[in-house]
Structures are given as structure tokens and as C-alpha cells.
Amino acid sequence: MHATERSRSAVVEDLRAALGAEQVVDDADRLARLAADRSGTVQGAATALVLPRSTAEVQEIVRIADRHAAPIVAQGARTSLAGAASAVAGAILVDFGGMNRILRIDPLERLAVVEPGVLVSELAAAAERAGLFYAPDPVSAEWATIGGTIATNAGGMRCIKYGVTRDSVRSLEVVLADGSVVRTRRDTIKSVTGLDLTSLVVGSEGTLGLVTEATVTLRSAPGPSRGVSALFPRIDDALEAAAAVATEAAPPAVLEMLDDVALTAIRAHDPTIEAPASARAWLLAVTDARVGAEEELDAFERIFSEHRALRVDRADDPQRLDRLFATRRALNPALDAYTGGALHGDIAVPRGRLGAFAARAADISRSFGVIVSVGGHVGDGNLHPVVAYDPDDAEQARLAREAQRALLSAAQELGGTVSGEHGVGTEKLHALDGELSPRVRELQLAVKRAFDPKGILNPGRKL
Amino acid sequence: MHATERSRSAVVEDLRAALGAEQVVDDADRLARLAADRSGTVQGAATALVLPRSTAEVQEIVRIADRHAAPIVAQGARTSLAGAASAVAGAILVDFGGMNRILRIDPLERLAVVEPGVLVSELAAAAERAGLFYAPDPVSAEWATIGGTIATNAGGMRCIKYGVTRDSVRSLEVVLADGSVVRTRRDTIKSVTGLDLTSLVVGSEGTLGLVTEATVTLRSAPGPSRGVSALFPRIDDALEAAAAVATEAAPPAVLEMLDDVALTAIRAHDPTIEAPASARAWLLAVTDARVGAEEELDAFERIFSEHRALRVDRADDPQRLDRLFATRRALNPALDAYTGGALHGDIAVPRGRLGAFAARAADISRSFGVIVSVGGHVGDGNLHPVVAYDPDDAEQARLAREAQRALLSAAQELGGTVSGEHGVGTEKLHALDGELSPRVRELQLAVKRAFDPKGILNPGRKL
The missing domain is CATH 3.30.465.10 (Uridine Diphospho-n-acetylenolpyruvylglucosamine Reductase; domain 3)
Known part of the structure; x- marks a missing residue:
């Protein structure tokens, strides 16, 4: 038996002794199925997956990892888009599914x-x-x-x-x-x-x-969700309307935008969603205010109309609102289907730079010859740009990845960040230097060492 | 010249070379006047006080401190009640008053x-x-x-x-x-x-x-502040009313309480403030809602009445509200004047334990033979208990300090904390073990070392 294999089986043995046998998975096929998160990145074969049922069991697992210097990767639902929850070589995957009370x-x-x-x-x-x-x-x-x-x-x-x-x-x-x-x-x-x-x-x-x-x-508990959506002839109209809504006296509960690329893809994906070809952007503003919701909806309608909306739809109850949300929900499936391949991003910029970012995205689309859509949570400046490409065309796939990196750089050059909410994981590590100074990164690593001197907790991620 | 003095004058020399002479104070009398914050605690004579005008000057100061291993204490307005901003021996006091743009x-x-x-x-x-x-x-x-x-x-x-x-x-x-x-x-x-x-x-x-x-x-900008105050026959009535207000659909902007001791001291201090002798507690709830404020004020009135309020006062505009606030503002001066000496606290407990804390405070008052008032921000469970005592009576002063420590312990035993908002500084260091485990304190010190390996930044405070 190879030394690595020997140490792996020693880890499994210790885990089995500490937990019930049914709480430790080391079957290679099952492990391989549980090794990835939604980033698709797996950095090595895990040694075992464990299913603790209590804090005391988690302590036992960590002590075993500490003893064997084995990496530990915590897993929730493995839905990380950033590669923060997938396996690394020799890892003990800690699946918290059993601690769900x-x-x-x-x-x-x-x-x-x-x-x-x-x-x-x-x-x-x-x-x-x-x-x-x-x-x-x-x-x-x-x-x-x-x-x-x-x-x-x-x-x-x-x-x-x-x-x-x-x-x-x-x-x-x-x-x-x-x-x-x-x-x-x-x-x-x-x-x-x-x-x-x-x-x-x-x-x-x-x-x-x-x-x-x-x-x-x-x-x-908030009030019922109600909202107003609108279609605009230009993305700048939508962004100006969004800025006006975002700085109203009462902030909306939700403020989402889709661009012309998204609308085109959505029309192709689901013909029941109505959007005239002249519409180049879509906005949805939602209120869940307990009092004054009517006035807020009136303000959304007024602001959208003042910003040259082609069409305004008001949903005075949650059921009607759900129909307006259908357009937003169609975004990801529509873009995934549009050309067969899509890279999803997660940048954030100051609200005042959203227009500049959209313009940079249009430039990037032109210069790389790929389709780029910008949409998302405009209320807080957090966009999910999508690069759509033909996955059967290797050159396009390469250009799509380059375009995606260019989008990250553009966000950072505009004072923004490469991750508003998905995390860094493994996927954004390369971009950290574009927004965190060497001294900040050093400081974060020093804090990491204060918590985890041996570096066993999710090594190679986040920092 | 003594070695310490020599090193002090070297620090001053370096500071003078780096900053303008008028930005460096080393006159012993002036230094002594600037050495204390409002805790009254000074732990040693500072070497100098500096008045930086830019980030670059602050960097220079810190580099000099680093070179001489001199402690650095940042000072704002020296209003710390916890002893976080007063001098330690050999310190460079950094007064940020000149960086005020x-x-x-x-x-x-x-x-x-x-x-x-x-x-x-x-x-x-x-x-x-x-x-x-x-x-x-x-x-x-x-x-x-x-x-x-x-x-x-x-x-x-x-x-x-x-x-x-x-x-x-x-x-x-x-x-x-x-x-x-x-x-x-x-x-x-x-x-x-x-x-x-x-x-x-x-x-x-x-x-x-x-x-x-x-x-x-x-x-x-919020709406105009308006509010309702009420007097209650028992502190438990006031606490129950406060819990009902705090869990209303819209949280109030302010929710303050005074107890019977405070009301007695305030009556003695300012006879224009009306409070019948049967009143054992006072509450003030404020709304600054832009819409629905009337309904919130109605709810405050209704809740106070339902909880046996002896008297309810409603302020429908900020001017009238200011009159209601006069009672709250009278608290500290009234208690300071009541017996001539007062120790002010800053505990917080879970909202549901406020009644238990008030009962413990009453016990502590009885067993130490000192006057204890509990009042403050009941909306978030942060009370400022005051121990009033005769400062000319050394035994009373000692008992007052013991009572104050007992109040801290009571807060911790009820799942609370010894500082809700004033800080730890030097004054609460002794109580940290009552709520932070040894491992947490160790972890915090490890984080401190990651930031400040030589320990020059405000040494001996907070941690």
C-alpha cells in the first residue's frame, strides 16, 4: 500500500472509530459524486465524507483532521458557484445535512x-x-x-x-x-x-x-409583495430610473434589471413573455411595506413613466407580482439555452458606475466577439453579467473566458468588486489582487493563521 | 539623564522632525491635561501628544512609534467612559482633532x-x-x-x-x-x-x-420625531409594555425607560418635571416614520394604556417631543446630584431578561445598602444602571463599587454583557472572563497579534 493510501485509510479508521460507520463514506464512486459543488471545479480526491449529527462529533472530526494534517472542507448543499465547497486532495468533506434542526x-x-x-x-x-x-x-x-x-x-x-x-x-x-x-x-x-x-x-x-x-x-413580517415592472427603450433610461427608485425616501424591497441581450434570449426561450423588440431594458421594483405601499407603487410608476418607459405593468398583489417575476426567473435558463454555453458572473460596482459598467460590457462583447448580458440587482449595484457562447467552438469558449476576465477587470477599474455575493472560492482567487492590496491580503492571511495555524480549513480557497 | 527620559526625548525629536513643531506637544502640564478620558483613569505619563493633519503624517507617527517601541493611543474627543483613550506610560497620544474634514x-x-x-x-x-x-x-x-x-x-x-x-x-x-x-x-x-x-x-x-x-x-431622511411617554405603577408593567412596543410590526426609533429611583432623583433635581409619587416607571416610545406615524403613535398609546399606565403624554411634533425627552435627559444629572456620587454602568441583557435584571438590581441595592437605578435603552436590552452613593463615606464608596461589580455579574449570569455600547477600555477588563471563554480571548489576542505583532497599539486595553 502506498504511503498516501495508508494515511488515508488511517484517517478513515479514526473517523469510523469516532462516528458511526454509516456516518463515514469512503466509497470512491460515492465520494466522487459528492466531491463537486456547482462551480464544477474539483481539486483532488477526498479521503472521506462525514455526516456529523452534533457539535461534539464535529469537534471529533476536526481533531482527527488536525492529527493527520488532513484538509477539511465544509459542505452545505454543494451549491457554491465559486468552488468553495468542492473537494481537495485528501480532504475530509464535512456534510452538515444531518445537523438540520x-x-x-x-x-x-x-x-x-x-x-x-x-x-x-x-x-x-x-x-x-x-x-x-x-x-x-x-x-x-x-x-x-x-x-x-x-x-x-x-x-x-x-x-x-x-x-x-x-x-x-x-x-x-x-x-x-x-x-x-x-x-x-x-x-x-x-x-x-x-x-x-x-x-x-x-x-x-x-x-x-x-x-x-x-x-x-x-x-x-413584511406586508404583501407588490411591484411595478417596465420596459425601456435604452439601458441608460432604465439605469436612471433605477437610481431614482433606489434613492426614494423608502428603499424598495427588490430592484432588478435585465438588458436587451437578456430580453432577446428570454423572448426566444419563452414566447409567452411579452417584450416588444424596441425594448432594450426591463426593470422591476417591489415593495413589501406594511403601510404606504400604494404610494410607493405610485412612485415606481411615476418614475418609470418619467424615464420614457415604453410600457409599465403594475402588480397589486403577490399573485400578479409572480407573473412579473417570471421574466426575471427566465433570465438564467434563457441565457443558458441561448447559444448552449454561458458563464455567469457576480460583480458589484458603486451604483453611479452601473452605466459605465454596461458600456464597458458592450465594448467587451464587441472586441471578443461574444454575447454579453448585464443584469441583476441594480438596486445595490450587484450585477450578474453572463457571457453566452457556443460550447462546441473551442475558440469561442476561450474568448468567452477571456471576456469574463475582462468584465472582472472592468468592475474593479470602476471601483467595484469581482464578487458581490457568490464568494471567492477557487474561481475568483486570480482576481483578488485587482482590488485587495498586497498588505490587505497579507493581513487576511495573518488572521487566517491566527485561526488555523496548520492551514487545514478549506486550504487554497478564499484568501 | 535617565535612560527612559533619553528615549522619550528621542521620540519627541523624531516626531518634531517628521511633523511641524506646533503639531507636537511635550510640555508636561499640557500633556497631563490631555492624558485622561472621561473614565478618569490614566495609566502613566505620555511622552507626547501629536496632531496629525493627514494620513501620511499618521503613518510617520506610527513608524516612529514602531521604531521606538512606544505605545500609541488614539484620541478623538477623550469622551471614552471605559478608559480606552487615556494615556499609558511613554505613549504617543494621537489627537485626530486636526483631521476633521x-x-x-x-x-x-x-x-x-x-x-x-x-x-x-x-x-x-x-x-x-x-x-x-x-x-x-x-x-x-x-x-x-x-x-x-x-x-x-x-x-x-x-x-x-x-x-x-x-x-x-x-x-x-x-x-x-x-x-x-x-x-x-x-x-x-x-x-x-x-x-x-x-x-x-x-x-x-x-x-x-x-x-x-x-x-x-x-x-x-426620516420623518419628524414624535412620541408617547407614560408613567406606570410598577416596573414590570413598563417592561411588559416595552416588550409589546418593541415587537410591534414597525420598530420604534427610540424606546427608553426610567425606574422609580430615577424618577425620585429627577423630581428632587427638577421640580418642573411632573411625576406622581405613585409612578414607579416611565417609558418613552418615539417614531420617525415617514408614513404611518399616526398609527404608530396610536399603538404606543393603546399599548401603554393596556399596561395600566397612570398617565400618557403624546407629542405630535418634535417640539412637544423635546419636552418629553427632558425627563430622560434629566436622568444622569439628577442621579449624579442625588447623593453626590454615582457610578454609571452599561450592561445589556436579552430583552426577555430585563425584568429579571431589574429584580437582581433591587436585591443588590438592598444587600449592599446603596441606591441602584436601572434605566436606559430597553428597546434593545441595553441598560445604564447607576449606583448612587455618598462620596464622603469611604465605606459607602467601597460598597458602591462592589454593587457595581455585582450588577455586571448579574448581567452576565442572565446571558448578557458588561458593555452594550461604551466599550471595555481598562474599566471592564476584569469582567471579560465572565462572558468570553478562555479560547475566545486567546483567539482575539491571536487576531490582535496578526495586526500588531509588537503590541504598540493601545496596549492593555480592550482585550
Whole structure:
């Protein structure tokens, strides 16, 4: 037996001794199926996948990893688009699917205590049953786990009003790289007794510790969602209208945009979605205000009309709103189908630079000869540009990747970032130098070493 | 000349060479006057006080400190109540009063870029002139600096609705312990490309770096402040009413409480403030909603009445509200005057434990034979308990300090914290073990070392 194989089987043996045999998977075929996240990148063969059922079991797993210097990769629903949750060589994959209990919903303290494997949609539903509201709403809410969304500081459509996942996390229980367990802070609303380890762990993509329990903030239930969509003759009209909506007295709950490329693809994909050929951009503004929603909808309509909207559709109840959302939902499938291949991005720029970014994207499309669509969460400046290309044409595929890199650079040159909400993982590592100075990167690595001196937690990701 | 004196004069010489002579104070009398913050604690004689005018000058200062291994203490307005900004032996005090420019107010991006010496009230006024709103409102807003409030993650009365200072900080420019300067993140609304160094520096009380510029979030201007106050026959009635108000659909902007001890002291201090002797607690709920404010005021009135209010006062405009606030404003001067000596606290507990904390405070008052008042920001569970005692009675003064420690322990035993918003500084260091585990404290020190390996930044504070 080869030395590496020997050490791998020693790891598996220790894991089996610590956990039940059914909680440790080392069958190569099953492992291979569980090794990838949605980035498609896998960096090596994992040694085992484990399914802990308690914090104590997670501690045991980390102690074993520490002893064998084996890398640990935490996995929620493996929906990372950035390659933060896929296997690396020799890794112990920690699947939190078995730690999926909602431990407490507390209406007075306005919080929920949950295990990391709870689905975002399950927590949202439990909050709703208690007359409350869990605000973070990544598009993946139906299958993404709380632990995964904490690891990535996930966003969604409602960030313009409610902030990102970090803004809804009160405190965390974290298993550290040495197997010890800590609680990052007290569950009081205010506390200044320590450094803010909670915010540090949120968004750290599994590089600082393993979250085994989260206390998250719940809010009062919002009003019913209602909204107004509009089609515009020019993308600049839509962006100006979006800026006007975003700076209204009350921020909308959702403010989304699609461009002409997206509308063309969507028309081709689903002929029931109406959009005249003269329409070059689409906007949707949603309010969930409990009071004053009518006035907000009136303001959306007025602003859209003032910005030369070709057509305005108002949805005065959630059912009608769902029909308006159908256009937005069609975006990704339509672009994936458009030319057969699509690279999805996640940049953010200051709101005032969205027009400049759209212009740069048009330039990039022309100069690389690929199709580029810019759309997304214009309310907070977070776009998901898509490069569509013919996957059977190797040269086009190469140009598409180059165009995608050019889009990242363009975002950074405009004062923006290469990831608004998906994370860095492995996929964006190459672009970090474009926005983080060498001293900042050094500082982040020093913080990483403070948490994980041996570098066993999700090595090679995020930093 | 003594070795220490020699090294001190070498530091002063280097500072003089790097900055203008008028920017370096080393006169012992002037230094002594500038050495203390409002905690009253001074831990040693400073070597010099410097008044930088730019980030580059701050870098020079830190490089000199690094070279001489001299401690650095950043000072804003020296209003720290926790002893985070007073001198330590041999320190270079960095007074940011000369870096006090508002560099940008951006209505589209909803942000302001400011130097650390800007007063909170100046920024608030500048935002208001632009039709916008800077939410953090520590009581010290008229004299506290943005830099100081970022260092302490300052709170205030509006946190229940708008969060703490950290929630309004977008990004920071920070001079690190080696004299290098970093920007913590891009100014986009969303970004997940690095660890959250911004949140880490906010509230770190000058132990991780010196903030030389801050980009802070502005919001749409709120509506006029209006509110309802009420007197209750029992503190439990007031706490139940507060819980009902705090969990209403729309959170109030302000929710404050005073107890019977406070009311007695206030009556004695200012006879124009009306409160019948049967009143044992006072509540004030404020709304600044742009729409639906009438309904919120109605709800406050209804809830107060349902909880056996003896008297309800409604203020339908900011001027009338100011009269209701007079009672709250009288709290600290009234308690300071009551018996001549007063120790002010800053605990926070989960909202559901406020009643238990009040009961524990009453027990502590009885068993130590001192007067204890509990009041403050009940909306977010952050109370400022005050122990009143006769300062001419040494035994009483000793008992008062013991009672204060007992209050801290009580807060921690109830799942709370010894500082909701004032900070740790030197004054709360002794209590950290009551709420942060040894492993968490070790981790925080490891993070501190990652930022400041030589330990020159505000040594002995916070951690």
C-alpha cells in the first residue's frame, strides 16, 4: 500500500472509530459524486465524507483532521458557484445535512437558533409560521443551507432593503481548527466586549472555522409583495430610473434589471413573455411595506413613466407580482439555452458606475466577439453579467473566458468588486489582487493563521 | 539623564522632525491635561501628544512609534467612559482633532467620506443639509468624533431601529502598526472578496489600527420625531409594555425607560418635571416614520394604556417631543446630584431578561445598602444602571463599587454583557472572563497579534 493510501485509510479508521460507520463514506464512486459543488471545479480526491449529527462529533472530526494534517472542507448543499465547497486532495468533506434542526424561534428576542444544515427556505417558513420574517433570500433558498449562506455571506434580491446574510447573524457557535468550540458573542442585541468575530467568520468560506450553530435575527413580517415592472427603450433610461427608485425616501424591497441581450434570449426561450423588440431594458421594483405601499407603487410608476418607459405593468398583489417575476426567473435558463454555453458572473460596482459598467460590457462583447448580458440587482449595484457562447467552438469558449476576465477587470477599474455575493472560492482567487492590496491580503492571511495555524480549513480557497 | 527620559526625548525629536513643531506637544502640564478620558483613569505619563493633519503624517507617527517601541493611543474627543483613550506610560497620544474634514457626501451612493476628527453632530448636520440622515446618535454626538465612535462601535437611542455604528460603516482607511495604510474593502454596497476587516476594526478601541478615513452609510431622511411617554405603577408593567412596543410590526426609533429611583432623583433635581409619587416607571416610545406615524403613535398609546399606565403624554411634533425627552435627559444629572456620587454602568441583557435584571438590581441595592437605578435603552436590552452613593463615606464608596461589580455579574449570569455600547477600555477588563471563554480571548489576542505583532497599539486595553 502506498504511503498516501495508508494515511488515508488511517484517517478513515479514526473517523469510523469516532462516528458511526454509516456516518463515514469512503466509497470512491460515492465520494466522487459528492466531491463537486456547482462551480464544477474539483481539486483532488477526498479521503472521506462525514455526516456529523452534533457539535461534539464535529469537534471529533476536526481533531482527527488536525492529527493527520488532513484538509477539511465544509459542505452545505454543494451549491457554491465559486468552488468553495468542492473537494481537495485528501480532504475530509464535512456534510452538515444531518445537523438540520431549528432549535428555537423566539418572538420576543426576535431570533432563531438553528443548526447549519437547515435550508434557508425551511427557516423562512418557520419564521413565517411564527408571524416573523427571515430576510436573506438567495435565489438558492430552496436548496441552500444556512451554514452555506453564512459561509458565503450570501445575498439575494432583497439586500437593498434588508442587507446581506451578515446583517442577520447575531452570534455563532464555531468549531475551531484545534477542535475547540467557541461562541462568538452573547446573544444580546448590543455588545462591545470583544472583537467582532461573528462578522469575521461570516463570509470566510470555511477557512476560519466550522459553524455548528447560528443565532440569526428575525424581523416583523413584511406586508404583501407588490411591484411595478417596465420596459425601456435604452439601458441608460432604465439605469436612471433605477437610481431614482433606489434613492426614494423608502428603499424598495427588490430592484432588478435585465438588458436587451437578456430580453432577446428570454423572448426566444419563452414566447409567452411579452417584450416588444424596441425594448432594450426591463426593470422591476417591489415593495413589501406594511403601510404606504400604494404610494410607493405610485412612485415606481411615476418614475418609470418619467424615464420614457415604453410600457409599465403594475402588480397589486403577490399573485400578479409572480407573473412579473417570471421574466426575471427566465433570465438564467434563457441565457443558458441561448447559444448552449454561458458563464455567469457576480460583480458589484458603486451604483453611479452601473452605466459605465454596461458600456464597458458592450465594448467587451464587441472586441471578443461574444454575447454579453448585464443584469441583476441594480438596486445595490450587484450585477450578474453572463457571457453566452457556443460550447462546441473551442475558440469561442476561450474568448468567452477571456471576456469574463475582462468584465472582472472592468468592475474593479470602476471601483467595484469581482464578487458581490457568490464568494471567492477557487474561481475568483486570480482576481483578488485587482482590488485587495498586497498588505490587505497579507493581513487576511495573518488572521487566517491566527485561526488555523496548520492551514487545514478549506486550504487554497478564499484568501 | 535617565535612560527612559533619553528615549522619550528621542521620540519627541523624531516626531518634531517628521511633523511641524506646533503639531507636537511635550510640555508636561499640557500633556497631563490631555492624558485622561472621561473614565478618569490614566495609566502613566505620555511622552507626547501629536496632531496629525493627514494620513501620511499618521503613518510617520506610527513608524516612529514602531521604531521606538512606544505605545500609541488614539484620541478623538477623550469622551471614552471605559478608559480606552487615556494615556499609558511613554505613549504617543494621537489627537485626530486636526483631521476633521467631511470629504464627500454622495446622495446617489448614499454615503459620506469623512476624516476621523469630524464630530458626529457635524456629519449628521451635513447629511441633513443634503436631505439625508446619519443614523448613529450617541448621547455624546455634540462632542464625540466619528473616529471615537467607530473605535467603540458607539450606540445611542436609535439602535433599536437603525443598529449600532458598525451597521453604518461601509469601509475604512486604516494605518496599521507597521505604518502601512490599507483600505478595508471596496465602497460597493455588497462585496465578499475578503474577510470582513471593516467590522473587525470597528469597536476594536484602537488596538488593531488607526482609522484615518471612514466611508459611512447615509439613509433617506426620516420623518419628524414624535412620541408617547407614560408613567406606570410598577416596573414590570413598563417592561411588559416595552416588550409589546418593541415587537410591534414597525420598530420604534427610540424606546427608553426610567425606574422609580430615577424618577425620585429627577423630581428632587427638577421640580418642573411632573411625576406622581405613585409612578414607579416611565417609558418613552418615539417614531420617525415617514408614513404611518399616526398609527404608530396610536399603538404606543393603546399599548401603554393596556399596561395600566397612570398617565400618557403624546407629542405630535418634535417640539412637544423635546419636552418629553427632558425627563430622560434629566436622568444622569439628577442621579449624579442625588447623593453626590454615582457610578454609571452599561450592561445589556436579552430583552426577555430585563425584568429579571431589574429584580437582581433591587436585591443588590438592598444587600449592599446603596441606591441602584436601572434605566436606559430597553428597546434593545441595553441598560445604564447607576449606583448612587455618598462620596464622603469611604465605606459607602467601597460598597458602591462592589454593587457595581455585582450588577455586571448579574448581567452576565442572565446571558448578557458588561458593555452594550461604551466599550471595555481598562474599566471592564476584569469582567471579560465572565462572558468570553478562555479560547475566545486567546483567539482575539491571536487576531490582535496578526495586526500588531509588537503590541504598540493601545496596549492593555480592550482585550
